[in-house]
Amino acid sequence: MKLNLIAVCVSAFVLSSACTADGHDTSAEPKPASEFTQKANADVKQALPFSDKTDFENATRGFLAKPDTLTIKNADDQVVWDLEQYKTYISTDKASPDTVNPSLWRNAQLNMEYGLFEVMDGIYQVRGYDLSNITFVRGKKGWIVFDPLISPETAKAAKELLDEQFGERPVTAVIYSHSHLDHFGGVRGIVDEEDVKKGKVKIIASEGFTEHAVSENVIAGNAMGRRAVYMYGSLLPRNPQGGVNGGLGQTTSTGQGSLIAPTDYITETGQKMKVDGVEMVFQFTPGTEAPTEMNTWFPKMKALWMAENSTNTMHNVLTLRGAKVRDPLIWAAYLNETIEMWGDDAQVKFQSHHWPVWESDKIVDYLKKQRDIYKYIHDQSVRLMNQGYTGEEISEIIELPASLENNWATRGYYGTLRHNSRAVYQRYMGWYTGNPSDLNNLPPQQAAEKYVEYMGGAPALLRRAREDYNNGEYRWTAEVLKHLVFAEPDNKDAKNLLADSYEQLGYQAESGPWRSVYLQGALELRKGLPNAMALETASPDIIANMPVTMLFDYMGVRVLPEKAEGKEMVLNLNFEDLKESYSLMLENSVLNYTTNQVEEADATATLSKDTLNQIQLGKLSFDQAVADGKIKVKGDPQAFNDLLATLDNFDFWFNIVTP
Known part of the structure; x- marks a missing residue:
């Protein structure tokens, strides 16, 4: 078994350079800083x-x-x-x-x-x-x-x-x-x-x-x-x-x-x-x-x-x-x-x-x-924009004057000159570069398959990417290898070399977030999706402080068109604690609401804002709330369940560096 493992490593050496003498695969482990x-x-x-120690004096003063x-x-x-x-x-x-x-x-x-x-x-x-x-x-x-x-x-x-x-x-x-x-x-x-x-x-x-x-x-x-x-x-x-x-x-x-x-x-x-x-x-x-x-x-x-x-x-x-x-x-x-x-x-x-x-x-x-x-x-990004440069081009051209470049308090530890200049372009011009080929371009996975085909297939692409990696061209290898990973998500050698590229870029990054982004990408390429506890963005306090209308907006972005297709319903909600009344209307796979309550609804519910909060948080079902007397319904109570059944749930751990 050990001999077979070594043989596998030797056969893959040109691509991964990632095995020890006893056959241990080190490709998924962090690498040292390269010479570049x-x-x-x-x-x-x-x-x-670096000889300026003023910040250290200020950070410890008092x-x-x-x-x-x-x-x-x-x-x-x-x-x-x-x-x-x-x-x-x-x-x-x-x-x-x-x-x-x-x-x-x-x-x-x-x-x-x-x-x-x-x-x-x-x-x-x-x-x-x-x-x-x-x-x-x-x-x-x-x-x-x-x-x-x-x-x-x-x-x-x-x-x-x-x-x-x-x-x-x-x-x-x-x-x-x-x-x-x-x-x-x-x-x-x-x-x-x-x-x-x-x-x-x-x-x-x-x-x-x-x-x-x-x-x-x-x-x-x-x-x-x-x-x-x-x-x-x-x-x-x-x-x-x-x-x-x-x-x-x-x-x-x-x-x-x-x-x-x-x-x-x-x-x-x-x-x-x-x-x-x-x-x-x-x-x-x-x-x-x-x-x-x-x-x-x-x-x-x-x-x-x-x-x-x-x-x-x-x-x-x-x-x-x-x-x-x-x-x-x-x-x-x-x-x-x-x-x-x-x-x-x-x-x-x-x-x-x-x-x-x-x-x-x-x-x-x-x-x-x-x-x-x-x-x-702002000014320099807009100047370059008005000369016809795109966001990516502007980020490559723009440079700070020495007075700002050498000032510690304007260094890019959080924001960076590169991504902030792109943001200015985005604010004024949006996502479209003006080049017709970007107007209806292929999504990443479809484009990746064609890129890999044009480059002569995975083995040829990997050989050339390894050469460029060994020459310290990490920005380029990160660009080209992402296509191979999206075309062949199970290609371990491609993922490991892409991870290595991200890692070196992370080691060089001055921005804390840039370092984190590169290294987290490398981690997920090597180890797969995390299984840690998901972040709860819609916490009980956040939900409790949301106006009813914002809760309705949140419900609206959760509507699954395929489940809502062909359904039409009008539901009235009366919030006895807020003294507010609304109608929810589902049609054309869109959820709208109004304070001009409709007289003839499929059903009407009288409840408190807190009860709606508990349902939104998944701590209480609609039927249980009715059974507990927290919701009083006139009309068909199933209409409310039919609406709730159209709502999507969001998976926190979606893919980012793989398709």
């Missing part, structure tokens, strides 16, 4: 100002306390956050390994500075407890919390660290800076919703917060969640050949995100509010890093909270997980407004990721470069 990757990473060390170890678990003893797995190989005294871009390694070292920090007297941050920071501002009676992380468990642990230093004080207010999960999901770890209902705790957010917070996590949540596995490297091993850094922080925690609806909204720039004795002035910045977002100025402390409108990295115009394309022109304009309003007065600038900057002249210089990175990407 080592050189590429060595060139980075020479190109950037340090107060930290636990010796940081592993946070939920009530079921499951780990939701574990910094220890990174501490085994990332520290400030270790040089970057060959398998990590030195600039990304530097960013990871900075993000590993965890614990409780004093921004200034009265403002404190706990960093390194999640992807984002949690900020505590001392009020007269308690703490005002800015952005309570992703998971209740991590937020609770951060508050406990604060309490150890200052003694227990209640949370009197929570401010959500914007509508992304890492800025509100941990709220139930520090706040009891009953205290919010009783008026003991304010929840403050910008106008449109709830709508945007829930819509991004539900309507397209399944696809975004699957791609987020790639973007954040959540399943990658924690070692120098695996996960290193997410750009904004190490990675995301894995608790179940929560949400308590805001009690107060900020609707315009200049709006003032005194919260637990602390004066604040808000800058409303919709359409920047999030659809709704706001910065905060503390006039008495001369402190400027920048939410996520400025971080110590180039941010995303379009995230790799998927989202609506952001407007870098508006983003830059709001940053300019910030400079004009408070730049000269600000003594400290801090935000929901990374570390602060102190002193007004340094803050203004920092904010100008943040402003200009987005304005430059």
Whole structure:
């Protein structure tokens, strides 16, 4: 048996070069950095100002306390956050390994500075407890919390660290800076919703917060969640050949995100509010890093909270997980407004990721470069677009001026110049390049079969790809081998060589998400689809905060045309708790709704919004709800089951790197 295995390996050696002397197949294991990757990473060390240690000084300034170890678990003893797995190989005294871009390694070292920090007297941050920071501002009676992380468990642990230093004080207010999960999901770890209902705790957010917070996590949540596995490297091993850094922080925690609806909204720039004795002035910045977002100025402390409108990295115009394309022109304009309003007065600038900057002249210089990175990407991408270049061509041409290229806080640890320039093109021009061959081109698998045929078949393609791989042409081998994998999904040699190509590209990537995407792709090519617990994007809190109309929209995107074909029905729903009534109409395989309730419906149901939530979450069937008296039906109750039977369920672990 051993001889046969060795024979198989020898026969495949030209293609895979992946067997040991005893016949062990190593093709599915991570590879070291190639000579080309080592050189590429060595060139980075020479190109950037690594001798500048200002960020390291700022990242450790004001340090107060930290636990010796940081592993946070939920009530079921499951780990939701574990910094220890990174501490085994990332520290400030270790040089970057060959398998990590030195600039990304530097960013990871900075993000590993965890614990409780004093921004200034009265403002404190706990960093390194999640992807984002949690900020505590001392009020007269308690703490005002800015952005309570992703998971209740991590937020609770951060508050406990604060309490150890200052003694227990209640949370009197929570401010959500914007509508992304890492800025509100941990709220139930520090706040009891009953205290919010009783008026003991304010929840403050910008106008449109709830709508945007829930819509991004539900309507397209399944696809975004699957791609987020790639973007954040959540399943990658924690070692120098695996996960290193997410750009904004190490990675995301894995608790179940929560949400308590805001009690107060900020609707315009200049709006003032005194919260637990602390004066604040808000800058409303919709359409920047999030659809709704706001910065905060503390006039008495001369402190400027920048939410996520400025971080110590180039941010995303379009995230790799998927989202609506952001407007870098508006983003830059709001940053300019910030400079004009408070730049000269600000003594400290801090935000929901990374570390602060102190002193007004340094803050203004920092904010100008943040402003200009987005304005430059916009203006130069549009200039090239107007010369007839496509998004792919623009990403290959565009370069930053030296003042932005050599500035650490505008390096591409999260967003990148390449994919942000493509995003600008997409915002203006859409998916179509203008070339007629792209108008109705073949889908990947069909095109792949023809590509492989034209290239002389799999063996010829593999031989040439191996030669190009050995010459360090990883971008090309990644391009050509994807066709062979899509044409022959069971071709192990093709998958392994493609994985090797992705791996080297990941090792060279400066962007944390780019590294994660490449290495997760390599992992799935070698090991197959993960069988880990699927991400729950439509969590109970998210569903509970969705308006009824948004739930209906979510049902609409789940309608299976083949099951709805030829069916016509009208169903009335009366929500006794909301005092709202609707008609649902299924026809032409489309689900519509209206508040102008139809008089003659196939059936009418009277229920509460919570009952509909439980049905949507799969915790309660329609028939059981009727039996329990939670739904009262007039007409044919089977009509509701007929509608529910048309709805599709989404498989989280869909294929990405294979057809």
